[in-house]
Amino acid sequence: MFNNQFFKEFLMAVKVLKLTDSTNLLADVTEKGDEYICKNPIMIGMQEGEDGQVGIGFAPLPLVTEKTITIHKRHVVFPSTPPKEIINGYNAQFGSGIITATSIPDLNPQGEIFN
Numbered sequence: 001m002f003n004n005q006f007f008k009e010f011l012m013a014v015k016v017l018k019l020t021d022s023t024n025l026l027a028d029v030t031e032k033g034d035e036y037i038c039k040n041p042i043m044i045g046m047q048e049g050e051d052g053q054v055g056i057g058f059a060p061l062p063l064v065t066e067k068t069i070t071i072h073k074r075h076v077v078f079p080s081t082p083p084k085e086i087i088n089g090y091n092a093q094f095g096s097g098i099i100t101a102t103s104i105p106d107l108n109p110q111g112e113i114f115n
Contacts, residue, residue, distance in 0.1 A: 014087045014095075016044065018077040025071075026058070026082065026090055036071045036079070040094040044086070056086065058093070 015029040017036060024045070027038035041064070047057035061069075082090075 014082065014090050016080045016082045016086075017071065018080070019071070020075050020077055025061075026086065027069075028094070029079065034073050036073065036076065037068060038071060039068050041069055042090075042093075058089065 013029055015027065017025040017027070017029065017038070019025060023043060025038065025041050026044050027041035030037045030039075041061055043059045043061060045057050045059055046054055049055050
């Protein structure tokens with residue numbers, strides 16, 4: 001049998017925390033009592049690309065140099081799981097670099113990909 005605590009320490013739980021000041025915080029989040037422990041926290045914001053399209057951008061937290069911060073739950077409006085594309089971007093920057101597929105290709109009985 002596997003030790004679940006062992007895997008919990010190595011698996012990232014990337015979450016978005018919507019804070020009471022309207023900040024959208026993205027981090028590897030662990031709940032501990034009345035607090036969220038946030039590793040490698042960054043802000044998520046809307047930004048306009050060169051093509052004029054609006055997208056999502058990451059930004060460091062201003063004036064914060066710590067790699068781990070603690071936020072009391074009373075300062076969080078809600079936690080949520082972001083889309084895989086956001087998790088992949090975060091993991092590429094802070095995690096293992098492993099990118100999760102957003103779709104699984106169709107395979108024939110021989111294991112070959114077809115569409």
